[in-house]
Amino acid sequence: MQPIHYTKKGFEELSNLIVSKNYSKLFVLVDSNTIDACLPYFMSNLATTIPFEIVEIEPGEENKNIETCTMLWEVLTELEADRNSVMLLLGGGVLTDLGAFVASTFKRGIDFILIPTTLLAMVDASVGGKTGVDLGVLKNQIGLFAMPEMVLIDSEFLSTLEANQLRAGLAEVIKHGLIADAEYFKKIENLNSLTEENLLELIEKSISIKQDIVSKDPTEKGLRKILNFGHTLGHAIESYCLENENRTTLLHGEAVAIGMYLESHISMQMHFIDKDSFQRIQKTLDHYFPRIAFTKTDIDKTLTYLIHDKKNNNGLVNFSLLNGIGSSLWNKEVTNDLIFSAFDNYLNF
Numbered sequence: 001m002q003p004i005h006y007t008k009k010g011f012e013e014l015s016n017l018i019v020s021k022n023y024s025k026l027f028v029l030v031d032s033n034t035i036d037a038c039l040p041y042f043m044s045n046l047a048t049t050i051p052f053e054i055v056e057i058e059p060g061e062e063n064k065n066i067e068t069c070t071m072l073w074e075v076l077t078e079l080e081a082d083r084n085s086v087m088l089l090l091g092g093g094v095l096t097d098l099g100a101f102v103a104s105t106f107k108r109g110i111d112f113i114l115i116p117t118t119l120l121a122m123v124d125a126s127v128g129g130k131t132g133v134d135l136g137v138l139k140n141q142i143g144l145f146a147m148p149e150m151v152l153i154d155s156e157f158l159s160t161l162e163a164n165q166l167r168a169g170l171a172e173v174i175k176h177g178l179i180a181d182a183e184y185f186k187k188i189e190n191l192n193s194l195t196e197e198n199l200l201e202l203i204e205k206s207i208s209i210k211q212d213i214v215s216k217d218p219t220e221k222g223l224r225k226i227l228n229f230g231h232t233l234g235h236a237i238e239s240y241c242l243e244n245e246n247r248t249t250l251l252h253g254e255a256v257a258i259g260m261y262l263e264s265h266i267s268m269q270m271h272f273i274d275k276d277s278f279q280r281i282q283k284t285l286d287h288y289f290p291r292i293a294f295t296k297t298d299i300d301k302t303l304t305y306l307i308h309d310k311k312n313n314n315g316l317v318n319f320s321l322l323n324g325i326g327s328s329l330w331n332k333e334v335t336n337d338l339i340f341s342a343f344d345n346y347l348n349f
């Protein structure tokens with residue numbers, strides 16, 4: 001499992017790692033946001049005498065593609081990166097997924113280090129070794145499992161993050177409580193505000209939950225699928241809103257929050273959770289994620305996206321559902337009727 005280090009000690013560990021690995025050159029990958037928001041703080045805390053280059057890419061999911069990778073492989077070649085070079089990936093999940101893929105394929109694989117700068121990248125994208133890029137509209141279609149030499153977590157980076165991005169990351173934090181730890185969910189539902197201190201606590205707990213799940217099933221044969229709770233419908237909603245001109249695009253976490261609402265309702269309808277648990281989930285999600293409207297046509301079209309879902313086996317869509325708060329099930333077939341009545345509850349209650 002990848003070593004994860006925090007804040008000041010994390011920077012010390014990073015500096016030590018760079019010395020002990022005797023890297024020839026450091027390539028710090030940033031995007032046009034993190035170059036201003038995160039790079040100055042990062043560089044001022046990194047003690048190293050090894051030569052480095054700053055490489056910048058455009059931000060956004062629309063650039064998480066093979067063209068950006070090709071550009072980076074060419075830049076690395078021009079700048080004479082060798083097999084003993086290391087890439088330091090300073091950014092959100094788009095940059096860390098893409099940068100990790102570029103590093104692990106360049107010259108059959110060079111080392112990389114993750115320094116996630118969004119809440120989502122800290123609690124989710126940086127744990128578990130999934131790397132990759134999109135192929136057209138198909139998210140994360142091309143990629144491989146590869147582990148970083150180290151992950152450095154510092155909640156200081158979050159001070160410049162937009163509020164909606166922070167909230168989107170919180171959706172995954174809520175998910176971790178719901179699927180694996182009832183006490184943790186209780187803590188989240190009783191939070192009055194997000195301070196830097198409780199944020200770091202949430203990040204550490206969420207990372208340990210994800211690490212625990214991933215270590216038991218690294219390649220997603222079974223248990224790891226519980227991390228997809230909220231994502232079957234969440235992904236369908238995210239894709240539908242992205243491709244439909246009449247809908248405002250949703251951030252991944254915003255779509256997952258809706259997905260978790262719907263899939264919690266489905267869990268209740270299938271008698272895996274009781275009404276009281278459902279209402280607690282409903283209240284917590286509503287607190288952070290105001291409901292949005294869907295027409296009958298929106299819902300019908302959203303369901304057509306389920307066909308692309310990776311969890312769709314032999315034509316049957318499998319869901320990961322809750323089995324009480326803090327516990328979950330996977331590979332559960334769900335009928336369209338249950339999905340429609342979950343949407344009905346989301347829109348009317």
Ligand code: NAD
Nearest residue numbers: 033037059092093094117118120121124125130157160161
């Ligand atoms: P993102 O990477 O697009 O970052 C969001 C925006 O915030 C970007 O514009 C970025 O430039 C900017 N930004 C980043 N850090 C900042 C900071 N500290 N201050 C100001 N601006 C900052 O979005 P994300 O939510 O971090 O990541 C989403 C991606 O993560 C998706 O592509 C998804 O597929 C991937 N992901 C991967 C895994 C995995 O297991 N590998 C898990 C979950 C998500």
Ligand code: ZN
Nearest residue numbers: 172231252256
């Ligand atoms: Zn997610």
